[in-house]
Amino acid sequence: MLKEGTNNVGVGGSSSTWSRVCDTCRSAPCIVYCHADSAYLCSSCDARVHAANRVASRHERVWVCEACERAPAAFLCKADAASLCSSCDADIHSANPLASRHHRVPILPISGSLLVEPDHEPEHGFVNEVEEEEEEVFDEYDDEIEAASWLLPHPLKGNEEEENGFLYGDEFLDNLVDCNSCGHHNQFSNVFQQQQNYNTVPQNYAVVPVQVLQQSQHFQPGLEFDSSKAGFSYDGSISQSVSVSSMEVGVVPESTISDISVSYSKSPIGTSDLFPPLPMPSHLTPLDREARVLRYREKKKTRKFEKKIRYASRKAYAETRPRIKGRFAKRTDVEAEVDQMLSTTLFNEVGGTIFPSF
């Protein structure tokens, strides 16, 4: 079962730590798999390829597994609102009895254009009933992927890149762009290079008690990670995810903290023991960097901050919950009884079938 509060996208299922890149452009992470072409495609390439002609538009595609991001999704878990490949589905839903009761349905293939197909109800992410919103939902998903592709080979997706306080994605680029313009290029280009090289292998992150960080004299104020937002777990396996109180730990990507320390002070003694060195492939040229910064700037102009629903079941509960002046109110005993009766009635009507969580 996916632990709530952790980002299930891009986490674990697969032994690999990289999402598959688009077979066409080789730069953006793929989001769909085209059976006809036997190709993994990013959103833009998918749109381009499958809008080329009528035949191509009929190609059936499926979303890429949200867990491993490396295999075509085979099932849609309605409880988790996640598209999963067979392997990840088996892993996740065999983790415990509750997870095994999740209502899953086979993934329906996508045909036509992802962006304009009005009849298609997105199997991926969260289902929107309003057709006009579907494009927006897809755009947001696309945004996440694209943002992740600006600089990092495979950053953590979703909120983690912000919540962890890492210099990931926007924040990192903000600093980068700022520093490029303020003459600190060298310092941050060093960090940049490390970030570029930074492989988001789960093991690369160390969950360290904040006290340890605070005890380090080299941990500069202003550079410390926002531990109040850093509550996330990442152990490479959904079913084995670790929940850590955000008040107790800071999550420190080794390369980042050591490199920042290098920029402002000496590297902490002994950190190499805590955080072993990482394998860091380097493949981006300055031109690539520039292009990605430009893409980032363009994207920043148009980016959206709309709320994303991660748990549809909670949304459903919240919408049915009684309120007083907008605040959730306690259910009266009568309401509770009615609910009980309704659930009992429904239970009898379907012969005791276990309902999905939404």
Added chain:
DNA sequence: GCCTTCTAGAAGACCACAGTACGAT
């Protein structure tokens, strides 16, 4: 130009509760 007041919009807080992980037993 500077200050004060007003206004509109944005952002955050608040609430109850289901679901989950984890430690203790």
Added chain:
DNA sequence: ACATCGTACTGTGGTCTTCTAGAAG
């Protein structure tokens, strides 16, 4: 080693309150 229980934590939406930026005097 396994099961059970209690605790802590998270996320969800509508409304209200507080904050902030801009306009007007």
